[in-house]
Amino acid sequence: MLKFSRKVFRSALSVSSVAVVLLAVSSISVATQSASEERQYLSRIRRLTVEGKRAGEGYWSPDGKRLVFQSERDPANPFYQIFVLDFATGDTKRVSPGIGKTTCAFFRPGSDEIMFGSTHLDPKSKQYQDDELAFRASGKQRRYAWDYDAEMDIFAYSEKTGGMKRLTTAKGYDAEGGYSPDGQWIVFSSMRDAYNRTLSAEEQKQLVLDASYFAEVYIMKADGSEQKRLTDWNGYDGGTFFTKDGRIVWRHFDENGLIANVWTMKPDGSDRKQITDFGAMSWAPYEHPSGEYFVFASNKLGFENFEVFMVDKAGAKEPVRITYSDGFDGLPVPSPDGTQMAFTSSRAGGTGAPGQIYLAQWNHEAAMAALKAAPPRKPAGK
Amino acid sequence: MRNPLRLVLGAAATALLVATPHAQTATAVQSRTRIHVETLASDKFEGRLTGSPGEKLAADYIIGELKRMGAKPLPGMTDFRMPFTFTAGSKDGGTTLTLTRTGASPQIFSGAATVQALSFSDSAETSGSIVFAGYGLVVPETQNFGYDSYAGLDVKDKIVIVLRYFPEDADQNTRAILARYADLRYKAQAARQRGAKGMLVITGPRSPNAGAVVPMSFDTAIAGSGLVAASLSGDAFAPIMAASGKSLEAVQKEFDSGNPHVAGFAIPGITVALKATVIRQQQTGNNVVAYLPATEVRLKPDATLDKPWVAVGAHYDHLGRGTTGGSLAGTDEANQIHHGADDNASGSATVLAIGEAFSTQPRKRNLLLAFWSGEELGLLGSNAFVSKPPFALDTLAAYLNFDMVGRVADNKLTVQATGTSAMWPKLLEQANIVAGFDLVLQEDPYQPTDVGSFNTASVACLTFFTGAHQEYHKPGDTADKINYEDLVRVGELASGVVRRLMDSAEAPQFTKVEQKTDTGGRAGxxxxxxxxxxxxxxxxxxxxxxxxxxxxxxxxxxxxxxxxxxxxxxxxxxxxxxxxxxxxxxxxxxxxxxxxxxxxxxxxxxxxxxxx
CATH class of the missing domain: 2.30.42.10 (PDZ domain)
Structure with a gap:
């Protein structure tokens, strides 16, 4: 089961085509019926990305005029690269180096910088690209999975100069970063704990099985200095962002990698609060700019069926379901003015149904009313 | 769109080009688009049947609009109309069959219920001895299955008798294969290739429509089959069968097993003379084609532009009163005007709107504006255009087609034929970021609309479509049911694509999409x-x-x-x-x-x- 869980993490949207086939038949009419329920919160839903095999993780520029996202769209590179699209002109441009794997981009407020994780400095990058292309050309199939490349480091790209500044150097996957609202700090996830000490035999086995077990939350200055570890739990900690009031929101997986929940803490790692206790993989939390609630993805309704939910800021109530389409809906990110939501979805269907980015109008008033009416939080399993 | 349901779109798209359309512009575009649709779909144009007065009135209206925006007839032409001829129908002009049994006086059969030419028959006379070739099926050699009704039969210079349809009792897989080769045109071709001079079709007693002659179908293909072919009633065939000494029902039953080893046989002692007369009614339809010449020469003065043409098009014809096929009208609304507001006044209005938008914009390529006729009869107008193009089609960068684009629901817009170029997803993504549709993409270019003609001609192409509906091919497809606000947005999206095609130095490269073979069975x-x-x-x-x-x-x-x-x-x-x-x-x-x-x-x- 572990290998299933890997694919759901923030940087690794995947949808099993098998699941889509199995589910689709029974769900066609349901989808039609429930479209109206989805529309309580999301209207004028539309597909935003078209080019390329898959795209995901769209994050807004602070002025709401652009979106940075990851997409596989270069025939010579079968991995994600980072692109920026402009809502006014429709133009898209690549901002990452084009070589290797990248993920988890974020605009730095008050700056021309865009942060993302990238493996382009790894001399084996090109070889990995060719190997993956050869595998795909062979016609063989495997489940899509994100591999937590240990050479992944965080970089800041300058839109003015086109230069790249390396912010992390540790061996082990560094990614999933978000800037603080003032642009001075970065919170991110790192698996360096698996490489900077001697592992027990048990841990060695764990590393082979699933490196993400070693992921913990870290913080650093925007120039890469003052790197500090904030969590020290077993299980994957990541999907980190700052909230408006200066806290950190992230998702914590339990040890076996099957249950995840949304948590918040202070930037020094203290005052940890569990926001969901949903008994499922609940991940990719992002705060609505009103500061009133978080949106997140959860497979509460079926192992392969991720839907977007929302939960009040304190986690006092049960989460409220937002999306109603089979397969994957996740990685929700509200626009800075709170009136729109970008999310990643496999709803276009078709063979394999990889994710693409969707955009919808967001009804904040309806969301507030639904959260108010939600029942108090029940402990998981009760 | 023609049957089976497909459509195209067209709509007004101006607003995009003016980088940020302000509200007034968008409103103006919308009201003009509405006028186009309401005019083309009005009673006055009587459903715009190809070759009819209504079609001519519609062409006049479109030409007036093209002149108003300053579009020109194509280089070397003085008229916007590009006429093409087509077969509007066939009728039997008196077909006779003469049977001569050895030692008996000839028997002559005539009359439409007894012997009737097939619509694709040559008008000619032929005679010869007879071979019964079963179902007359020839399946090309495929991996695991062979079926050839002519195996071991000598039919050279003879008249073959074949059963209509395909073996009734064959197992499902066999039926599925045979059905694809059961079209009578295909059977005629097979007979001709084996050297037969004529083909007589009978509907066996174990088949639907038993003993009936085959109706003279509407067949717009002008070319004959190179064979004299007719169908016979059961009564007219009885004396031939009698000469064989067998029972037709028993013989059919053997063939119905689908066993490829059941052989045909010659029928001795009898000859037939078949005189078929097919009157094909030729008519003329009119494509309306104009262009907006490029206003700028290419970036590099020494280099000619890579493919200096971009084309947008929509068919403007529809079904008239639905009396010549294609209508889905119920008996209560038979013979009423089929207004075709969505199909395809919507597409025509979109092409006009795109033209209008670009008429005031700088253009690095020539923009062709095409309004096809004959689409509902089988893509006749667009086929005529690509068969005899007024300029070399390898200078055409791309063709965008609009067929039924006036019924946007739930913000969904279907774009088909995206497999014809690797460039389409990127262009569509960029144009749609601004236009904002929930796009549904389909790679398949083998669509029953004019985009098929351009795909066949190896031109990178797209077709836009907003979906079938209850009023499809019915009189109720009227202008009041069009979603004008979104129709204008379809045009905006398309204009965004056209703008990028106009500005890009490189034209999209055409990719051939393999046709899914399972579509072949329609004939059967x-x-x-x-x-x-x-x-x-x-x-x-x-x-x-x-x-x-x-x-x-x-x-x-x-x-x-x-x-x-x-x-x-x-x-x-x-x-x-x-x-x-x-x-x-x-x-x-x-x-x-x-x-x-x-x-x-x-x-x-x-x-x-x-x-x-």
Whole structure:
């Protein structure tokens, strides 16, 4: 089961085509019926990305005029690269180096910088690209999975100069970063704990099985200095962002990698609060700019069926379901003015149904009313 | 769009080009688009049947609009009209069959109920001895299956007798294969290739329409088959069968097994003379074609532009009063004007709007504005254009087609033929970021609309479509049901694509998309289920866009919105599966249908009827 869980993490949207086939038949009419329920919160839903095999993780520029996202769209590179699209002109441009794997981009407020994780400095990058292309050309199939490349480091790209500044150097996957609202700090996830000490035999086995077990939350200055570890739990900690009031929101997986929940803490790692206790993989939390609630993805309704939910800021109530389409809906990110939501979805269907980015109008008033009416939080399993 | 449901769109698109359209501009575009649709779909144009006065009035209107925006006739031409001739219908001009048995006086048969030419027959006379060639089927050598009705038969310079349809009792897989080669045109071709001089078709006693002559079908193909071909009634055939000393029913039963080793036989002691007369009614339709010349020469003065033409087009013809085929009107509305507001005044209005927008914009390529006629009769106008193009088609960077684009629902827009160039996803993504549709992309360019003509001509192409509906090919497809606000947005999206095509130094490279072979069976389809598939749907299964009133599907309780997932034990995941499965059904034999409605899996029984 572990290998299933890997694919759901923030940087690794995947949808099993098998699941889509199995589910689709029974769900066609349901989808039609429930479209109206989805529309309580999301209207004028539309597909935003078209080019390329898959795209995901769209994050807004602070002025709401652009979106940075990851997409596989270069025939010579079968991995994600980072692109920026402009809502006014429709133009898209690549901002990452084009070589290797990248993920988890974020605009730095008050700056021309865009942060993302990238493996382009790894001399084996090109070889990995060719190997993956050869595998795909062979016609063989495997489940899509994100591999937590240990050479992944965080970089800041300058839109003015086109230069790249390396912010992390540790061996082990560094990614999933978000800037603080003032642009001075970065919170991110790192698996360096698996490489900077001697592992027990048990841990060695764990590393082979699933490196993400070693992921913990870290913080650093925007120039890469003052790197500090904030969590020290077993299980994957990541999907980190700052909230408006200066806290950190992230998702914590339990040890076996099957249950995840949304948590918040202070930037020094203290005052940890569990926001969901949903008994499922609940991940990719992002705060609505009103500061009133978080949106997140959860497979509460079926192992392969991720839907977007929302939960009040304190986690006092049960989460409220937002999306109603089979397969994957996740990685929700509200626009800075709170009136729109970008999310990643496999709803276009078709063979394999990889994710693409969707955009919808967001009804904040309806969301507030639904959260108010939600029942108090029940402990998981009760 | 023509049957089976497909369509195209067209709409006004100006606003995009002015980088940020302000409200007044958008409103102006919308009202002009509405006028285009209301005018073209008005009673005055009587459904715009190809070759009719209504078509000519519609062409006049379009030409007036083209002149107003400053578009020109194509280089070297003085008129916007590009006429093409077509066969508007065939009728039998008096066909006779003369039987001569050794030692007896000749018997002469005539009259439409007794002997009637096939619509593709040569008008000629031929005579010879007779060979009964079973079902007259020839299946090209495929991996595991061979079937050749002519194996071991010498039919050179003879008249062959063949049964209509295909073996009635064959197993499902065999039927599925044979059905694809059962079209009478295909059978005629096979007979001619084996050297036969004539072909007589009979409808066996074990088949639907037993003993009846084949109706003179509407066949727009001008070319004859190079063969004299007619069908015979059971009565007229009886003396021939008698000469063989066998019973037709027994003989058919043997062939009906589908066993490829059941052989045909010569019928001795009798010769026939067949004189077929087919009168083909030739008519003229008019494409309307104009262009907006490039206003700028190429970036590099020494280099000629890579493919200096971009084309947008839509068919403007429709079904008239629905009397010549294609109509889905119920008996209560028979013979009424089929207004064709969505199909395809909407597409025509879109092409006008795109032209209007670009008429005031700088242009690095020539923009061709095409309004096709004859689409509903089989893509006649666009085929005529690509067969005799006024300029070399390898100088055409791309063709965008609009067929039925006036019914945007739920912000969905289907774009088909995206497989014809690797450049389309990027261009569509960029244009749509601004236009904002929930796009549904389909790679398949083999669509029953004019985009098919350009795909065949190896031109990178797209077609836009907003989905089938209850009024498809009915009088009720009227201008008041058009979603004008979104129709204008379709034009804006398309203009965004055209703008990028105009500005890009490189033209899209054409990619050939392999045709899915399972579409081939249409010719063999002789049964009627009364389902109207929703061709734009991406669901797994066959989503019904509607059912034909009084048809087998309606009688079975099926309705619009149902998704057929299984029929006669065959699972259905798409339209091709469905078409394939239909070949396995038998007329009058109930078939189990499994379908999804409201999330529930339901079952019913559908009894296919005969298609006349």
């Amino acid at each position: 389809l002789r049964l009627f289920t009364g389902t109207i598939p929703d061709y734009a749907s991406e669901v797994k299964g066959l989503l019904l866009g509607g059912v034909i009133g009084g048809g087998p599907a309606e009688l079975a309780g099926l309705a619009k919105g149902d998704v057929i997932v299984e029929i006669a034990g065959q699972s259905i995941t798409n339209i091709y599966d469905y078409t394939y499965a239909l070949e396995l059904l038998k007329i009058g034999q109930p078939a189990k249908v499994v379908y999804m409605r409201g999330g529930e899996r339901k079952e019913t029984t559908l009894t296919p009827a005969a298609r006349k």
